[in-house]
Amino acid sequence: MSLLDSVLPSEPTKKMTMNEPVDSSFTNTTNNLVGKAINRVDGPLKVSGQAPYSAEIYRDNQAYGVLVGAKIAKGHVESIDSSALDDIPGIIKVVTDPKHFLRNPQQGTATKAPTQGASEIFYHGQPIAVVVAETFEAATEGAQAVRVTYKDETEQAALDFAKELSNAHEVNEKEGSDKNAVNGDPEQGLADSPVTIERFYHTPNQTSAAMEPHATLAYWEEDKLILYTSNQMIASCKQQIMDALDLNKDQVQMIAHYVGGGFGSKLGIAPESIAAAIAAKELDRPVLVCMTRPQVMEATVKRSNTRQRIAIGCDEQGVINTLIHDSISSNLPDEGFFEPSALSTHYLYRGENRQVNYQQVDMNQLLSGSMRAPGEAVGMIALECAMDELATQLDIDPIELRRRNEPEKDPSQDIPFSTRQLIACMEQGAERFGWSERNAKPASQLEGDWWIGTGMAASSRGNSLQQSEARATLQVDKSKELGVKAVIETDMTDIGTGSYTVFSQVAADLLGLPIDHIEMKLGDSELPPASGSGGSFGAASSGSSIYLACEQLRDMIAAKVGLYADTIQLGNGYIKQVGTHNPSKTDTAIETVKGQAESLKDKISEKTGLALPKSDTSKYDFDGPKSYALAEVIADYDEQKLSAKGQIKPGKNGKSHRQASFGANFAEVAVHKVTGEIRVKRMTGAFAAGRILNHNTATSQCYGGMVFGIGSALMEEVIHDKRDGRLCNHDLAEYHVPVNADVPQLDVILVEEDDPYTNPMHIKGIGETAISGAAAAIANAVYNAVGVRVYEFPITLDKLLYEMPE
Structure with missing residues (x-):
């Protein structure tokens, strides 16, 4: 708070720029609601049809x-x-x-x-x-x-992607979310490698x-x-x-x-x-x-269609020295977006020789843009299928191959990871899935008319933070059991991911209130501007601004009752004193400024006649185990309410450390020996994404990501007529997405992690992480079942039928 803010009435704002690792206040709250599997607060409205959509x-x-x-x-x-x-x-x-x-x-x-x-x-x-x-x-x-x-x-018109590949041109890197990059001498490194693999992968529009x-x-x-x-x-x-x-x-x-x-x-x-x-x-x-x-x-x-070239060079033990990922995607003429297929390739595995290159084809088809997990969702199909094929070529377990290529730092930028739990995810996922009991030899397990196979793939999704703002207000409300409620306002949206719920948990924890004492107002441009839902940064960005607004309220209440930010405890609607305050140089300076401010207030009051507010702690005595009702303290404020804002901004941490969520997907499939029909029998996913705000909503997001992987691997494909550009399967009857019968029991493990570099809540995005690699795990399981590698997705039965084992 500035000196001016301390003199003139205003809405204080707590601001934070992530330039260094920060502690999280969640470790000191009494509610401990963050992390619990709380049901959606908007669930009753939705199931009863009372949640109005546009x-x-x-x-x-x-x-x-x-x-x-x-x-x-x-x-x-x-x-x-x-x-x-x-x-x-x-x-x-x-x-x-x-x-x-x-x-x-x-x-x-x-x-x-x-x-x-x-x-x-x-x-x-x-x-x-x-x-x-x-x-x-x-x-x-x-x-x-x-x-x-x-x-x-x-x-x-340009209507055939394959025919237009010869017209591919450079991308506009300024408008993209990834950039071309070269480390070392990739092509020479590939030529000199004792063991190599080079493949082209094709993914369709979705x-x-x-x-x-x-x-x-x-x-x-x-x-x-x-x-x-x-x-x-x-x-x-x-x-x-x-x-x-x-x-x-x-x-x-x-x-x-x-x-x-x-x-x-x-x-x-x-x-x-x-x-x-x-x-x-x-x-x-x-x-x-x-x-x-x-x-x-x-x-x-x-989602754009892609043609991706993956080339890997390694020694006889599988240690990678060269990794090349070249991608061509499509978009309308003069549009800058390109599918960032190699986002995770930059840092997922070791290798001193590296290349990421993007090109684009102009097509007369609808706009290509970000679809859930843009880049990784299709890029990791190519990379992780290639890694599986390399493991087969070397006769190394796919998990062991990845373990041997675990980098100590981001190999593309030579910067440390904020956290990296890929190995932990693979190990925990493998144990739960029963990976050690799999048949490593392809086409070796026939149960009745079905070939059975298992596969795995790593998952990763870059983590980012966007500028966001929120307002938090504590106000007297006699309809509530504790006589007070918190109103949280930000234009952040809830697109079914649980924003209303997880943000309510954040506010309830920091303000020491039950979840039903939080009123969440979202999705209105008249409210403070937030990041919005997308890019797996919504919960972290908007949630951090809510976190900071609530912390500002805590600081203001502490000052009101004569406590410090590190000695106030809010719990069950009451204010208590805990611990002892350790003053810093900053605290001493603040006390000096406060004294100057009070003196200045007196002078302004004398000259103007205005009754400016003063700090009054005489009525609050915390000697002994004494506490005060939060509602009584808030009632002392004008209009019986107290408001503050929070604002988060990305900072140096985003460049000094590689931030990403990691995971591993495991799948078991059955392929019919006569028809080539593929059925996913079970899937296990293990994911690390910082602190988990809500185990229910996080697990649900992982379910959704894994289901996306089923669709991407086996059925989803937008088909354009190459004669007139008409979209042939433009409804849910003919554009096939996974339905209940296609989805087996999904098992999700949320691997414990804490990342102080990301934001004050220490959280990361998780839903898009679960997508990344899911389709590859299924494709690798299909290979293990019948010994057929498919390089053009989705994997439909016609691509297997003529190569099936006898």
């Missing part, structure tokens, strides 16, 4: 809009004929805005609008208009009836397939635009809306109290948001635009 919000006089998508892959719109809609009851208007409509969605964390302009067509399904009607049904019929005339240039479709309800209050929308990152999405429509920050409010999954597809705004805003402005009434499932898959972010 498409369920209703405003008086609301109209409904349905997007019209282009039917060509490349060209221009020449005219839009709406005359066929004249006889459809309930049609209000066909709204077009060739300049402001979004050509495609935006990437996460971007602050500028995505590419705009609806008249030039770059992919099949690109939104070009919105039909607005009194009912959704009428709007749907109208959107199907609109006649569009095009200048069709589809023959010039779609997020979130349960909730993209939806936006837009309305205007004079010149202010209010959007109930399904987005993961409110603060940056608001800036995208502002830029797209040339509005200032006071003219836009975005609300997303509940988001039904995103997996990256809702990191930035999508075309329905601007279409709804423009239509609402033109009609002067609220307009809801909810994408249909095909539109979601045709016009929102997809």
Whole structure:
């Protein structure tokens, strides 16, 4: 707190930049709620249908809009004929805005609008208009009836990834999340290695397939635009809306109290948001635009397809000296995102000769962007399958091969790891799974008509921290048992990952209150700006700002009652004194400043007549085992409440230490000896991700990641028609994702870890870590079952059928 803050009433803010390792206050709290397997606080609302999602919000006089998508892959719109809609009851208007409509969605964390302009067509399904009607049904019929005339240039479109590989070009590293890198002499190192492996791996386009479709309800209050929308990152999405429509920050409010999954597809705004805003402005009434499932898959972010070259050189004992990972991915022309497939390759294994190289192909398909665990989800398929093949070639256990290549430091940057528990994860996972009892020889276990195989793969996912802010308020509330509650405010979202719950645990622990005395307010741009949900940094970033806001409250209460930050204890709604204070030089300086501030307050009061607040500790006496009710102390403040903010920023730790979560996936599969059908029988995952905030939600995230791995390994693939760019399997009937029958019993181990370099809570992201390597573990198990290596994913039965053992 500055001297000015101590003189004039303000909202104090505790700020922290992660420039060094920090202690965590969780070790000194009495509640010990952090880490416990607490049920979701929003669970009852969701299961009873009382948690409103964007498409369920209703405003008086609301109209409904349905997007019209282009039917060509490349060209221009020449005219839009709406005359066929004249006889459809309930049609209000066909709204077009060739300049402001979004050509495609935006990437996460971007602050500028995505590419705009609806008249030039770059992919099949690109939104070009919105039909607005009194009912959704009428709007749907109208959107199907609109006649569009095009200048069709589809023959010039780039629609076949394999054919376009020869046109691959350099990526724009400034817009990516990884960079090309070379250490030593990789190609020569490969040539000189006694043992080598070099393979090409192909992964397909994938779609997020979130349960909730993209939806936006837009309305205007004079010149202010209010959007109930399904987005993961409110603060940056608001800036995208502002830029797209040339509005200032006071003219836009975005609300997303509940988001039904995103997996990256809702990191930035999508075309329905601007279409709804423009239509609402033109009609002067609220307009809801909810994408249909095909539109979601045709016009929102997809995971890029890739071709990856993995080359490894090592000695006869399997010690790696050379590691090469070259990737080619695709995106729309002039778009900067590229799939960062080699993110973990930089640091996962040793090797003095290293190369990571990215190239990109321009395609006339929907936008490629971040899909859950961008980079590692597909990059570790290639790397971990190659490691398994190398282990087979050397006749070394796959775990032992990885153990021999455990680096002491990040081999690409020569910096230490903040923590690294890969070996512990492999060992604990192997013991639980029964890895030592596996049949190492491929195609050696036949049970009835099924070949049985086991496989494993390492997992890793980089950890990061983003700037975030939150407000915490303690206020008297006589409806609560302890007479007080805490209100936590930040625009952070909950996309089904448990934000409402884990943040409530953080606040409850630090403020010494039961979980039901915490009111969590999320998902509104009017609240302090947070990182948003994405990149596995949401809980760490937003949670840290909540943590700091609560710590600031603790400090203020301590000062109020005459204690110090290290001697105050909050528990069950009471304030106690614990331990003794050890003053530092900083404390002495603060006491001096406080004395000066009190003197200055007296002078200001004399001259102005203002009654400025003073510290009053005379009524609080903590001699002996005495305690005071928190509610009574808060009641002494103006309006019977006390507020503070917290702000976290990344710092030097992110560059001085390699931060990552690690894990290991194990899988057992059965492959039918006649049909080649693959069934996953069981999976075990062991993951280390710093302190775990909630064992229920963390385990659930790992389940989700492992299920993602099943889909990636065996079924998920977006298929575009190579003649006209049409998306062939644009619904959940034909885009296959794992269902209950595909998912076996999943076993998750949360390996204990504490990482003081990450943030004041010592936590890391975990859900995307569980995805990374999961598909490779299944692919390696398939090889162990039938002796067939597959290099083009997903592994479908036709890729096994003609190479199956007799």
